[in-house]
Amino acid sequence: MLLEVEHWSGAGNRFVIVDNRRKIINKQWDILLITSLCKRKKLPDAEGVLVLLELDRENSNCNYDFYNPDGSTGTMCGNGARCAIRHAVLTDNFDIIHGIKLTLNNRLYTAQIVANDRVALRLPLYKQLQLIDSWTYVDVGSHHVIIDARKLVDSIEEFHQFDLIKFANENLDFYRNKLDNPSLNLNIAYPIRDQCTIQLRTYENGVYNETQACGTGAISTAIAFWTRNIIRNTIIQLIPISQRILTVHLDTDKQEHILGMILEGDARQDAPSSQFDTESMQYQ
Numbered sequence: 001m002l003l004e005v006e007h008w009s010g011a012g013n014r015f016v017i018v019d020n021r022r023k024i025i026n027k028q029w030d031i032l033l034i035t036s037l038c039k040r041k042k043l044p045d046a047e048g049v050l051v052l053l054e055l056d057r058e059n060s061n062c063n064y065d066f067y068n069p070d071g072s073t074g075t076m077c078g079n080g081a082r083c084a085i086r087h088a089v090l091t092d093n094f095d096i097i098h099g100i101k102l103t104l105n106n107r108l109y110t111a112q113i114v115a116n117d118r119v120a121l122r123l124p125l126y127k128q129l130q131l132i133d134s135w136t137y138v139d140v141g142s143h144h145v146i147i148d149a150r151k152l153v154d155s156i157e158e159f160h161q162f163d164l165i166k167f168a169n170e171n172l173d174f175y176r177n178k179l180d181n182p183s184l185n186l187n188i189a190y191p192i193r194d195q196c197t198i199q200l201r202t203y204e205n206g207v208y209n210e211t212q213a214c215g216t217g218a219i220s221t222a223i224a225f226w227t228r229n230i231i232r233n234t235i236i237q238l239i240p241i242s243q244r245i246l247t248v249h250l251d252t253d254k255q256e257h258i259l260g261m262i263l264e265g266d267a268r269q270d271a272p273s274s275q276f277d278t279e280s281m282q283y284q
């Protein structure tokens with residue numbers, strides 16, 4: 001059987017999207033299917049799979065599941081969420097004036113299309129925030145460790161040359177054991193002097209590689225650096241390795257407590273759809 005697959009990216013984070021409203025795949029989305037969908041023939045490997053479950057045009061509601069390339073699911077994907085929203089709007093010509101509601105992995109988010117390909121996604125407040133020694137743990141629906149990269153390198157040039165994959169392979173178990181959490185994303189973040197810009201690199205759980213950008217990593221880093229007074233602006237630009245900037249808006253009260261977060265960034269269809277054969281588990 002042939003599946004039509006769309007190719008999208010949010011801030012450079014690469015996804016494939018499958019419209020499964022007609023339950024073409026009516027069994028568990030297993031590891032083999034997910035991993036094979038991420039192994040694209042003519043494009044770099046996708047860094048996640050989004051599955052469209054239902055669209056409700058009248059109420060501007062959409063419902064998707066997200067999977068990491070290793071088949072794991074249930075975690076929040078900020079860039080994937082923004083791609084799902086634009087995919088829904090374009091698929092069913094949603095009225096975008098009053099905002100859009102997205103259910104992703106059974107969690108509800110709201111969003112606005114803020115320019116032709118930019119989506120602003122509002123997330124519920126983080127569930128956990130721990131400042132531990134010089135590093136920070138934040139749970140925003142996916143689990144992030146944030147390290148101030150100035151502890152690792154002496155310049156922005158060294159930051160870009162730093163071997164993040166080697167560092168993650170050598171150190172992630174320390175953080176996993178400390179937090180008793182096997183599903184951690186590891187972020188190294190280098191603040192720029194202007195007090196509102198951070199260069200960000202992320203080694204992602206479920207990808208087991210550095211990704212082009214990480215939306216929940218961007219939000220988590222903004223929260224960590226605000227809480228540690230490293231950044232004092234509530235509108236923070238995170239620059240991923242894709243150079244496609246993510247903007248995080250922190251809502252704060254007079255006592256400077258964070259009340260909510262908005263993640264804004266681009267969401268684009270990268271290439272024409274392609275056909276995936278579920279028998280051979282390969283793209284045509």
Ligand SMILES: N[C@H](CCC[C@H](N)C(=O)O)C(=O)O
Binds near residue numbers: 013143184185206
């Ligand atoms: N790999 C992450 C989920 C996707 C995060 C990232 N792609 C984003 O944009 O937030 C995890 O399993 O925790």
